[in-house]
Amino acid sequence: MTSTVLDDMNMFNDIISQFKVYVDEKEWNELPEQLNRLLSILRYIIETYRLIDSAAVLEYAAQLIDLFKDVNQTEYNDSQPFYTVIDQLALCFTAKMSECFATMENNHDMMSIQNSNTNQHHPNDETLMINILINYPNGVDIAQQHSHLLSKYLGNLIQYVDKRSNYELEYTKQIVNLIKDFKQINIEHKDYLPGINLLTNTFEHELINYNTMQSTWLILQTDKFVEKLTNWRNYHDSIRKTVNLQWEKILKQFQDSLNVMKKARAVYFDRQDEYDRCKETNNNQLFHSSSSSSSSSEHSKQIAANHLSIVSPSPLHLHRTVSSPPTLPANDDLKRREKDILEKDLRTKLYDSEMYLKSCLTDLNTKRSEVLNTKYDSITTLNKLIINTENVINHVLYDYFDMLYALYTQLPKPYESDILKFIDQNKQSYLVYLKNLPLSSSEHDYLHYENYISLPQSLIVGDEQIKSTQSYQECDEFVRQQKSKTIENNCTTAYLPSIVQQCCSAIEKMSGQYIKGIYRISSVKSKVDQLCRELRNGKLISENELINDYSPNVLANVIKKCLRELSSPLLLLGKDKSIDCYSLYKDFMSVAKELYTFNDSTNSNITSLVEKLEKIIHERLSDDARLTLHCLLKHLKYISSYEDENQMSTSNLGIIFGPTLFKTENLTEDDTISTLLDAPYQAKLVEFLIDNVEELYQNVDEQHKQVDSSNSQ
Numbered sequence: 001m002t003s004t005v006l007d008d009m010n011m012f013n014d015i016i017s018q019f020k021v022y023v024d025e026k027e028w029n030e031l032p033e034q035l036n037r038l039l040s041i042l043r044y045i046i047e048t049y050r051l052i053d054s055a056a057v058l059e060y061a062a063q064l065i066d067l068f069k070d071v072n073q074t075e076y077n078d079s080q081p082f083y084t085v086i087d088q089l090a091l092c093f094t095a096k097m098s099e100c101f102a103t104m105e106n107n108h109d110m111m112s113i114q115n116s117n118t119n120q121h122h123p124n125d126e127t128l129m130i131n132i133l134i135n136y137p138n139g140v141d142i143a144q145q146h147s148h149l150l151s152k153y154l155g156n157l158i159q160y161v162d163k164r165s166n167y168e169l170e171y172t173k174q175i176v177n178l179i180k181d182f183k184q185i186n187i188e189h190k191d192y193l194p195g196i197n198l199l200t201n202t203f204e205h206e207l208i209n210y211n212t213m214q215s216t217w218l219i220l221q222t223d224k225f226v227e228k229l230t231n232w233r234n235y236h237d238s239i240r241k242t243v244n245l246q247w248e249k250i251l252k253q254f255q256d257s258l259n260v261m262k263k264a265r266a267v268y269f270d271r272q273d274e275y276d277r278c279k280e281t282n283n284n285q286l287f288h289s290s291s292s293s294s295s296s297s298e299h300s301k302q303i304a305a306n307h308l309s310i311v312s313p314s315p316l317h318l319h320r321t322v323s324s325p326p327t328l329p330a331n332d333d334l335k336r337r338e339k340d341i342l343e344k345d346l347r348t349k350l351y352d353s354e355m356y357l358k359s360c361l362t363d364l365n366t367k368r369s370e371v372l373n374t375k376y377d378s379i380t381t382l383n384k385l386i387i388n389t390e391n392v393i394n395h396v397l398y399d400y401f402d403m404l405y406a407l408y409t410q411l412p413k414p415y416e417s418d419i420l421k422f423i424d425q426n427k428q429s430y431l432v433y434l435k436n437l438p439l440s441s442s443e444h445d446y447l448h449y450e451n452y453i454s455l456p457q458s459l460i461v462g463d464e465q466i467k468s469t470q471s472y473q474e475c476d477e478f479v480r481q482q483k484s485k486t487i488e489n490n491c492t493t494a495y496l497p498s499i500v501q502q503c504c505s506a507i508e509k510m511s512g513q514y515i516k517g518i519y520r521i522s523s524v525k526s527k528v529d530q531l532c533r534e535l536r537n538g539k540l541i542s543e544n545e546l547i548n549d550y551s552p553n554v555l556a557n558v559i560k561k562c563l564r565e566l567s568s569p570l571l572l573l574g575k576d577k578s579i580d581c582y583s584l585y586k587d588f589m590s591v592a593k594e595l596y597t598f599n600d601s602t603n604s605n606i607t608s609l610v611e612k613l614e615k616i617i618h619e620r621l622s623d624d625a626r627l628t629l630h631c632l633l634k635h636l637k638y639i640s641s642y643e644d645e646n647q648m649s650t651s652n653l654g655i656i657f658g659p660t661l662f663k664t665e666n667l668t669e670d671d672t673i674s675t676l677l678d679a680p681y682q683a684k685l686v687e688f689l690i691d692n693v694e695e696l697y698q699n700v701d702e703q704h705k706q707v708d709s710s711n712s713q
Contacts, residue, residue: 143382269551504635512552573625592681654687
């Protein structure tokens with residue numbers, strides 16, 4: 001019976017595969033014959049195996065027929081609807097066959113010993129298992145892993161019994177030959193040999209026992225154990241692989257849609273920044289033009305008054321002199337029209353990118369719904385498959401132990417009771433496994449993404465909780481400590497690690513590493529100034545608010561502006577007042593000049609420089625400066641890894657952040673000159689810091705890992 005079912009399943013799968021080939025090659029003329037074959041086989045299987053609950057299968061078959069009608073009516077080139085319906089039909093059909101297959105060969109003597117429901121999962125247990133897996137973001141993966149584990153377990157059982165049966169058959173064969181040889185040698189003198197009669201009787205009983213053993217192991221090696229489990233394992237793997245392929249396919253579609261949405265969002269923010277800059281420039285020029293026009297009018301009035309006091313012109317001439325406005329040059333009007341045209345073009349591009357982003361979000365939400373539906377179907381199918389596989393294993397093992405007990409009658413009596421109890425001890429093992437899984441956490445959900453509702457000014461990014469990466473572990477600890485404190489307005493550095501960490505993390509989550517010249521190009525100055533002022537005043541702004549209201553370019557400029565506006569440069573903030581900032585600067589510059597003079601950077605040279613810088617950073621810089629520097633360097637190292645997309649190599653970042661980390665706004669003339677002379681050394685040093693940030697903070701990261709492990713213990 002098992003082989004017949006598998007043959008029918010293979011025939012159905014072959015028809016499905018051939019149908020897909022014809023659809024893929026768009027051979028619409030060949031589809032009627034293939035469709036008739038598919039429906040005929042489907043009808044045969046439903047009637048043969050009495051698939052009473054087959055409404056879903058028939059529904060997908062009806063959808064396939066409707067698609068075929070559309071092909072006949074018009075020119076049809078879209079193959080995707082066919083693929084979707086065929087995959088759903090195959091998935092639903094295998095699930096129904098999985099339900100009925102387990103009930104085909106379960107008429108066993110064990111049912112007369114125990115209640116028929118003893119080894120079956122209660123419907124409430126099946127619902128509980130499905131709910132547990134649905135609440136897990138990786139619920140399909142958990143079910144797949146367990147089904148794969150069952151497949152390996154089936155393989156191990158088959159291999160064990162097959163090899164042991166071969167060994168046992170070989171052993172019994174050798175023993176039987178040995179007995180026959182012994183009897184043949186001593187047959188002439190058996191009446192005179194001591195104990196020969198007892199040995200002869202014993203040999204007769206042993207021959208009977210060994211013949212029974214041979215027949216038993218032959219049965220186990222064929223349809224009673226090995227063959228039965230082999231057929232079921234093939235069926236189990238076919239369903240498991242079908243579900244896995246369908247799940248991976250829908251996940252890939254979702255990931256592709258998510259990537260398209262991210263790119264569309266980046267384009268939208270770029271065009272929004274261009275439009276804001278253009279609008280701000282036009283407003284500034286309009287203000288200057290109006291002020292110059294009013295001053296020209298006042299000057300004309302003064303000349304007219306002086307002229308009236310000397311000569312009395314005619315009233316008509318007086319009217320023209322006083323009221324005639326100064327004419328603007330035609331050049332200015334042309335420039336203004338060009339800028340208006342440019343602003344209108346940028347506004348049109350912004351609107352187009354906004355509409356495209358909305359369409360991407362709609363498609364993303366559709367794909368997410370498809371993923372959730374496929375997740376439920378996959379989990380339901382895998383759960384039923386796992387339950388049926390466990391039942392088959394239990395029944396086959398019961399037969400195995402029962403035959404062994406009958407074979408080895410010399411075994412002690414408790415062995416029989418152990419056999420009868422073994423089913424009770426192993427039932428519902430899958431449910432116990434699921435209940436012992438760790439608590440679910442939505443932070444690891446690969447389906448959890450920004451739930452966009454509308455765009456700022458028409459785009460708002462919804463709440464998203466993404467676990468902070470290990471690169472910001474040290475800064476995260478500081479941020480949690482600072483949330484319970486009020487940051488005073490005159491505080492200059494306590495807020496700094498929080499600002500840098502939030503801005504860096506928001507830039508990376510908005511895919512700012514793909515923006516060309518992310519730290520080189522400027523952004524809308526009013527937004528940068530407003531955000532810096534709010535952060536310095538201690539306003540608590542969440543990371544989601546930064547992602548919703550600001551573009552990556554604005555956040556990048558906020559980082560640079562906050563670092564430039566420090567009363568003392570970041571790399572010159574000492575631990576206490578006893579540490580002179582100029583001595584720190586001198587030590588840093590000595591390392592930079594030493595680095596600049598290297599012709600070839602050997603490992604020994606780099607190691608010595610890293611040790612010097614590590615000593616300065618960890619022993620002489622303040623905690624705020626050290627935390628901020630760690631977070632910033634990790635972020636810049638991450639940005640430089642996308643050098644091909646953003647053209648921000650470590651050397652370019654060193655040139656940009658060299659003056660930023662060593663220079664402040666309040667500089668004298670002598671300080672400015674010396675800073676300009678040291679600019680190449682500053683850039684080279686910052687480049688070296690970015691390249692070697694892991695080595696500089698290696699000891700700190702190891703200490704954090706040790707602390708975390710000790711806390712977990």
